[in-house]
Amino acid sequence: xxxxxxxxxxxxxxxxxxxRKEILNEAFVRQxxxxxxxETWRWAGEFRKSDKNIGIDWFKISIEVKKLLDDVHYQIExxxxxxxxxxxxLHHRLVFIHxxxxxxxxxARLMADLLVERLGRPRFSWGSRSxxxxxxxxxxxxxxxQAADARDYAPLLAFARS
Ligand SMILES: Nc1ncnc2c1ncn2[C@@H]1O[C@H](COP(=O)(O)OP(=O)(O)OP(=O)(O)O)[C@@H](O)[C@H]1O
Ligand SMILES: [Mg+2]
Numbered sequence: 001x002x003x004x005x006x007x008x009x010x011x012x013x014x015x016x017x018x019x020r021k022e023i024l025n026e027a028f029v030r031q032x033x034x035x036x037x038x039e040t041w042r043w044a045g046e047f048r049k050s051d052k053n054i055g056i057d058w059f060k061i062s063i064e065v066k067k068l069l070d071d072v073h074y075q076i077e078x079x080x081x082x083x084x085x086x087x088x089x090l091h092h093r094l095v096f097i098h099x100x101x102x103x104x105x106x107x108a109r110l111m112a113d114l115l116v117e118r119l120g121r122p123r124f125s126w127g128s129r130s131x132x133x134x135x136x137x138x139x140x141x142x143x144x145x146q147a148a149d150a151r152d153y154a155p156l157l158a159f160a161r162s
Contacts, residue, residue, distance in 0.1 A: 012036030055098025083119035087112040092148040124160040
């Protein structure tokens with residue numbers, strides 16, 4: 001990742017942490033992506049309009065994001081899961097949807113961090129190393145996402161706090 005891109009993401013991070021508004025709605029999800037990547041990609045903040053080899057059918061993105069956010073609202077209200085698990089589940093479903101053409105991993109990690117902070121927990125460490133290079137940490141991250149695909153969230157929970 002180049003320095004420019006990193007600065008842009010840092011800007012998104014700083015912006016996000018100053019916000020006091022609701023984060024669990026489509027407008028915020030898109031705004032955050034734009035704040036993180038707006039200087040890098042013209043289309044930042046816009047959902048995909050074509051399919052990729054990863055993610056759901058592009059035309060279902062908007063409805064599936066809405067369903068996800070509604071579910072998270074419900075889970076918070078009913079304390080369905082502990083805060084860490086709630087946020088990790090949000091992360092997994094967001095990257096599964098893969099709403100944007102690029103930047104989904106970084107965006108969904110920040111969304112999970114913002115949610116978990118608002119639930120009174122420290123943000124995640126996500127393996128404590130760059131996930132950009134194809135290193136052992138990234139392999140562990142991807143393996144944990146695959147476990148979550150099979151409804152086993154324990155590896156991703158452990159990874160996020162490692
Ligand atoms: N098999 C896979 N290979 C790569 N990424 C995957 C896979 N399965 C899920 N993902 C998720 O998709 C993300 C990559 O998507 P995308 O390139 O849109 O995001 P990014 O933020 O640019 O990625 P990166 O994590 O490389 O910084 C990963 O971070 C991960 O969350
Ligand atoms: Mg990418």
